[in-house]
Amino acid sequence: MTADGLRTEIHQFIQKNFLFDDSKAIDDDQSLLASGIVDSTGILELISHLEGTYRLKFADSELVADNFDSVNRIIGFITPKLQA
Amino acid sequence: MCGIAGIVNLTERGETPSAGLLARMIGMIRHRGPDEYGMYRDGHAGLVHARLSIIDLASGQQPLANEDGSLWIIFNGEIFNYVELREELETLGHRFRTRSDTEVIVHAFEAWGEECFARFNGQWALALWDSRRRRLVLARDRVGVRPLYIRESGGTVWFASEVKAIFADPSVPRAVNIQALAQTFTYWASVAPLSFFEGIEELKPGSIRVYEAGGARRDTVYWYPKYPARDSDPSPMDVREATEALRTKLDEATRLRMVRADVPVGSYLSGGIDSSVTAWLGRQAKTGDFRTFSIRFDDAEFDETRFQRAMAATLDSRHEEYVVTRADIARVFPDVIWHTERPILRTAPAPMFLLSRLVRNAGIKAVLTGEGADEVLGGYDIFREAKIREFWSRQPASQCRPHLFDRLYPYLARSPKRAHGLAVEFWRQGLALAGKPGFSHDPRWRTTAMLKRFFRPEITSSLALRPMPDVLASLPLEFGSWDGLGQAQFLEVATLLSSYLISSQGDRMLMAHSVEGRFPFLDAGVMEFCNNLQPRYKIAGLNEKFLLKRMARGMIPAEIIDRQKQPYRAPDAISFVHPAAPSYVQDLLSEESVRNAGLFEPSAVCTLLSKLTERAQAMDQNENFSNTDNMALVGILSAQLVVRQFVHGSALHDGPPVRFTTMIDRTAEHTHREGQV
Known part of the structure; x- marks a missing residue:
């Protein structure tokens, strides 16, 4: 998958599951928790989506906001794993 | 317990309210009082009443007047200290025709005017019509156990226990108040004076509304909860004295609610401490059969059967249960909303609707419940959560302080670290608000306000021009001087207790099946005493309802006191x-x-x-x-x-005509008087 493809897919997942609107978009650096886009259960939905779609497995210690709190953070965190 | 409604013309030459319309109005809320109906009419006012007979079955009919027939009342609720007030009024020379609490209100108002309401210990919504001065007085109990809605337009005032009675008048426009919609999707309910409908107000709890002839209006707040100033102790007591005092207050409050009834009073049992304590005290107050009622859940996650049965066995009560399924909730939900008359964000009222039906079918008209304990004695997670957040805010970099959340939400500790770090991130938001009003409720309001993203763009832009009233903008002046727990308690009472728990989940679900709820923890004396307690007697460390648990020891089974607090929830979406x-x-x-x-x-x-x-x-x-x-x-x-x-109203279902047993028609008298002028 291309880097752009990954970015688009994550945006679409967020739009469909948390914004419920394909026409609304968020900034790549916008904090998902601070801006109220996801609650703590919601972010677990996002994580299991990433694990399922990209066949990844995250360690418990990796599940911190630093890794998942924005589109850019997610991409920065999972890209090396996808290339590994 | 009853339903009231009325129309009053405050102009010189208003129309006489139509008897047919008044009958339809009370017909809409007949579930609140199916035993008897009464109507009063003169040239300016029409008052209607649906009665659920609980006190003075033989002679407590309404509307009821003072001795010379100039002051009329319709009343929904109970004044539990009416016996004591009556004695006091008799020494002042007042004479009584009935044994009812309603008549005591009329005399109390004559003796003390609007000051009388602060002397009442009870749960009420009422209207007093002074036909001579053409003055209407509307009043509501301290925390709003009983509902009252008002509409005014062109010199006419409509009022009723439920909005649907006002909507019985086809001339009343019906539209959603979008500010109330925004409040619902923030605070979990619209907050009085907003109702969910445009042009209809909810009278604020603890307040009085007076309309004078001609239409001038005046609002007076006679009560709101007050809490100790930070680091003060207004009622210094050691823990033993405080426990004993709580027991005395609660015992008296429960006793009044058991004996001031001419029908048997039963009790709800949720399986928690609060209803166990009130049921136990109620059991002691009266000899004979004692009936208890519980909701069980098909879903194990919500079920509390084991604790309910343990308490029923302790009480040796005749215990009945209803097992609620997801299908039940979906089936009754439209009826539930017919009664709440406003949106709700949780289905928890639905089981309460089914429970009151069980009670009614058992032939019981009044029940004790534990409602209010969490608010007055510090039971809610939101209070403890705020305490941890406040403590954390002093060292925001601390790694161990946020681990206190594990004590609060054991599921966090149980679940592999999975949820943990992320949940903590959630609570980190808003930490900077520490010390500011609303700090305690910020996570809840912020999460709930996320739902506004579902609003149509037109609604959102209209709210930008006319924003919803912010509860933080109308706080009492001294709010900032209260300690953190007191501030949180105030907000919890103002938003959730009055606007949701004792209305949508309380009065409305009980009255849907003509059952009256009685709430010892919301007794005037109990609230006053508890509000004044030092915060550490409410939450000691992170131990919630510390004083109540201490009091309950030896009274109710230890397993109920020592269990992890389980918030009352039902299967939702x-x-x-x-x-x-x-x-x-x-x-x-x-x-x-x-x-x-x-x-x-x-x-x-x-x-x-x-x-x-x-x-x-x-x-x-x-x-x-x-x-x-x-x-x-x-x-x-x-x-x-x-x-x-x-x-869209086509479904405003209207039952068969109501048959009035009390009918006072003074319209002719009035016309005659006017003719003489």
């Missing part, structure tokens, strides 16, 4: 998205219905529904929807039901 869900769900959430109602974005609702429907099939037993998704679905579905049932 999951009740509506399974394949066997009733067809109204799909119908009301369809693009067309959502567009017609005009509140939410149809495509967003559609996406939500399909997301939850898919997830419901994929989820295993231990998974749940996110809190936000649960609230979104229940909130939107209930708002759609409100619009269908009340705004």
